Amino acid sequence: MRVDMWAEVTCPWCGLGNHRVTKAIERFEHADEVELVHHSFPLSSSFPEGDTFSVREALLRRHGMGGSQAETSTRRIEKLAESEGLIPYQVLDNKVGNTDLAHEFLAHASAQGKNREAWDALFATHFGKAEPVFSLDDLLGLSDELGLDREQTRQTLTDRRYRRQVRDDAARAQRLGATGAPFIGSFMSYLLHIDASSLGEASVFRQVAQSFRDEWQGPVVHRDLAATPVPHLTRGWTRSWSTGAP
Known part of the structure; x- marks a missing residue:
């Protein structure tokens, strides 16, 4: 059986959802027969490339959510993550930005047979370490961590070879009924x-x-x-x- 999950790299519910799905599969008695495949559903394309923003600023600018409302909403997710073993899981005191290049990196890593490893690494870097995953240099560091060819990764991202694939991936999710992320489905093998x-x-x-x-x-x-x-x-x-x- 295959489980397909569409997600955004900086979406806290996506990171938590990835953790929950992974644990659920591990508890399943036929876990070795389940394949989890991640797909891109970018939600940050409207942010200018090269700039990052605090989560507080982004919530205020995009959702009109500030002050105690932003604090309550994000701390709730952090507490849920902590209760499920994700420590640390940093949402409010973090940065967000345009994730298009990050999704292209994930498509490249997936083509090299590193789909789950790459998604896990990006979630861990962003939420676990509160480190950026937006620029070419950020992603080259992750490329090294995953054992990918650094120069091949650099050229692939510079040429934006996977830009169309990322867009098509998100469009496919929308045709299947997705209106946001995470979006999870189990499909025929x-x-x-x-x-x-x-x-x-x-x-x-x-x-x-x-x-x-x-x-x-x-x-x-x-x-x-x-x-x-x-x-x-x-x-x-x-x-x-x-x-x-x-």
């Missing part, structure tokens, strides 16, 4: 794609099925029953199946 129409490319059914397949991110088993028909059942076959006779 593979897609069985069956075509049966003899009309070929003119078939509306084939076009609809292909559109769904194009959105699918995972292995596909394809059967074209028009090209390779299933043989009809004979009376003798059904008799032998029901009686066990040869």
Whole structure:
């Protein structure tokens, strides 16, 4: 089974949600059969790149939340995290900024087989250490920590190779019904794609099925029953199946 989780790097509920999902999987008796895959759902693209802001300032500017209201809201999350073993978990006394490059780094790390490790590292760096994860230099430090090729990471992020993929990832979540993060879903491990129409490319059914397949991110088993028909059942076959006779 695969569990897909869309998140924002600096979203405190996302960091806590990641911890909760991880622990739930660990407690599951078939944990070795569950794959947790993280996806990007950026919520900070409106922040100017290169600038960071205190959480207090960001809450006031974006949500009109300040003073005791901001204190109460963020300290509540910190206490929840502490009660679940996330210590420290720094929300209010932290910085936020544009996370687009961080998400592109996560896509790059995922392509290198480091999906969960990279997401865990960014959450731990941001909330556990209250260290920045926004600039190229910040992310190169994480690249070293994860054992990725530093120069390859630098070139990939400089060229913004994963910018489109990050946007497509978020758009996919929205098509699935996401309006915010975290967004979690459990999906089929593979897609069985069956075509049966003899009309070929003119078939509306084939076009609809292909559109769904194009959105699918995972292995596909394809059967074209028009090209390779299933043989009809004979009376003798059904008799032998029901009686066990040869």
